[in-house]
Amino acid sequence: MSAAVTDSASLAPTTDIASLRGDFPALQQRVHGHPLTYLDSAASSQCPQAVIDAIGTQQGLNHANVHRGVHQLSERATLAYESARERVRDYINAASEREIIFTRGTTESINLVARSFGGSRLSAGDEVLITWMEHHSNIVPWQMICERTGAKLVPVPITDAGELDRAAFDRLLTDRTKIVAFVHVSNALGTVNPARELIGKAHAAGAVVVVDGAQAMPHKRVDVRDLDCDFYAFSGHKMFGPTGIGVLYGKENLLEEMPPWQGGGEMILTVSFDGTTWNHLPGKFEAGTPNITAAVGLGAAVDYLARIDFAALEAHEAALLEHATERLGEIDGARIVGTAADKASVLSFVIDGIHAHDVGTIVDAAGVAVRTGHHCAMPVMDRFGVAATARASFALYNNHDDIDRLILGLGQAVELFA
């Protein structure tokens, strides 16, 4: 099954990041008469041609249900689906493909852990530690399970720069803490959390750690064994793959002990009215027909990322962030929200007297796509006393021209509202 990866893996990784833009057909189009300037990859990234082709081939020629048929197409589909799992395993350096559960995305991955692991482990008096910078998908599932089990949800505050308050983390992490769940890279602020350090401390306190990796995957080479996290959740559509697919990585011993959370086909070994036995991992957590095509697309996205030199990628994105931060200084009344020392290429900002929505509409007219609103992180907005921000996020395919067009658009907004 690993044969499929060897031909691409044997090539030296690409250090020429600027050349990658040409791989993305969506970026070649014009919007409102201007070249598209796509600065909303933190919400959802574009797909390279290789991913689009893999999706087309899978759906067009190899489509059948998986794990069920003896016929040729079913075998092909099963092979493609399982080979995608193997590529993901290899990419994040998990020990076994049994540790790679395909889900609909980060949200479903976290719900799975909260319901199955949290639901069976938490009781009154226990605490779940999260942070003030979480996406709603790493807040609400924990609120729901805490409500059900009587456990308490404890958020760790953040500083004015949008960094985790480390002293507060140390103070709030106690022997009551059973689960620590935190975002690796914040979507609203760009903050990169010191994951390895937090995981080490949580383990020392006897807690199990869940990491929301949705925003880390497109920017960092994640190694789950190096991090030593217990669970790691991410989405295909934020790492140049399609929507409808994501991953929950979990350590095998924990996943083994956990009860299934959805029942149906695929997750069982035998069913009778006297009782049902669960399938082995990972099938136990994949009830029903999965999103086969999207899994294959994610496999292709992982192949694409595996060919990239991440030191070069990080340098490229750091240069973009620096250029954008500097040029935003030219805009009257602009203020950056989230100024962590370790920050991914995400620029959240507000402009005095101009609501983020108006900023979004005005730059869109210039072909520039940014995200505006609360970014599914209302506690972050409250913390910084704003209702909404505009957010430009930069991915591997963005360049300095994109940023200059954004600044031009922002200049028009300021002029219009002056």
Place this chain on the structure above:
Amino acid sequence: MNELQELYREVILDHNRQPRNFGEIGDADRVIDGVNPLCGDRMTLYVKLNGATVQDVSFRGTGCAISVASSSLMTERIKGASVDETMSLFEMVHDMLTSDANEPPDELEKLVALAGVREYPSRVKCASLAWHALRAALTGTEHEVSTE
């Protein structure tokens, strides 16, 4: 820029900069909270009735230029109007924002400034929030309206 000027007409920018009837009415008969969960915008509408007349109306909250201007223009237009006339204005504004069939009727007066919103589907809710709050104030029993 031209299309944008159609959306952000001078009247809109002016009402955004200096919203009319901004603040609370202490002895309001109806207080309605409006939220746009998509963007987190919130507004509160205060209405004081005198029989079948909107004697006083005001609003508070945070929002984009479209939603602030829409609230401001609305309060300015309906203050002193009858409830019936106000409800028919609601219908006219709703039509203007959601269908491009007809020219907006003359009765809308300054409210026609909101016509440009029609071309921006993602912004229609910004303009209509205040009006939905108003309708709830005059007809419904709810205390909160949402654009979703």
